[in-house]
Amino acid sequence: MVLGGRWGVIVLEWSTCDYTDTVRIVVAIFTYAPLTIHMFEMRMRVCIENGNAILLKRGKSMSRRSRRERGRPGQHGQRIIDRDAFYIKETPNKGRGVFTKKEFGQNEFLLPYEGELLEKEPDVDDTYIFEFTFKGKPFWVDASKEDGSFGRLLNDDHIHPNCRPKVMEIDEKPVICFFSLRPLSSNTKLVYDYGPGNIYPWRGKFGMLRNHQKNLTAVYLGMPQIL
Ligand SMILES: C[S@@+](CC[C@H](N)C(=O)[O-])C[C@H]1O[C@@H](n2cnc3c(N)ncnc32)[C@H](O)[C@@H]1O
Known part of the structure; x- marks a missing residue:
């Protein structure tokens, strides 16, 4: 005070x-x-500075893994993208949104923001562009391509976000990963704070x-x- x-x-x-x-x-x-x-x-x-490092392994559905493996990161800190844990649905006035199909605990890894990692600002419509800094340098992820990934379809809620993106380092490259801010029940719409600015x-x-x-x-x- x-x-x-x-x-x-x-x-x-x-x-x-x-x-x-x-x-x-x-x-x-x-x-x-x-x-x-x-x-x-x-x-x-x-x-x-974000120093945490995790590895993401693509393609393997977590539903095919044992229950014991699900609750913790895999070998060498791997986090598995569980593509069966989310679905896409139209939302009123916001276009498509991403929803959970299962429960998540607080601070749990959800999914990455997938797209093309760029070191120069792309000259395209910025709807699906994620801008961030990593080790003091600006980066952009261009997710303009309709590739079926979930990260590009999360909507904005700067007042009540339920997840947050974190810059992680994977093979010396930055990767945006979403983590839950609180326990999430199934059928929860994932929303995060897009950041400051009018x-x-x-x-x-x-x-x-x-x-x-x-x-x-x-x-x-x-x-x-x-x-
Ligand atoms: C990264 S996309 C999110 C996915 C988008 N809803 C879609 O269907 O492709 C960002 C766009 O979603 C819409 N959007 C995101 N959050 C919103 C909100 N809180 N209210 C209204 N529109 C929103 C805006 O059109 C924004 O340009």
Whole structure:
């Protein structure tokens, strides 16, 4: 908490979003005499290095593996993409979405964002482009091709995401992998925070306030109701 003469700031929430190297902070700024409270969500780009390494093995359905093998990563830290664990369905106003077919625990590996890894920004429609930094360098995954993979079809929810992408290192290359943020029951729609910026037309009724400082954005969340 920070207190000034007639005002104060309380940090309500703090979380990191490491695929975009951002920190999300929700603060309440209040003044007294008269009492007003305003809430802001801020996102700040910071430098976070992702050192974790896992291996992904493609193609083998987990349903063909023993129950004992399912609960833990395989040999040498392999994580198996269970293509039988998800399905695609049309969702109201959001196009296709990806749903779970089984339960997942918290922090469990779900699936990767598959596509072509690029070191230059592709000159294509950015609907299926995933931009991120890895070891301080910018990268893009172009998933424009309708290849039947799931990662490209996850929709955005920056307020209540239930999974998050992490940049992992596989054979010295970055791979985006989605992990559950909480336990998920079957038939749950997978959604994640696409990241900061006022480039998502479907987001929020409150205006975006863009700070002049590079890489810092603030979203005005409005006045909380005082009962
Ligand atoms: C990576 S695609 C996700 C899959 C997409 N729904 C589809 O059917 O191909 C991103 C696009 O999905 C839509 N989308 C994603 N999240 C949304 C949301 N919360 N509300 C509305 N549309 C959304 C937007 O059209 C966006 O450009």
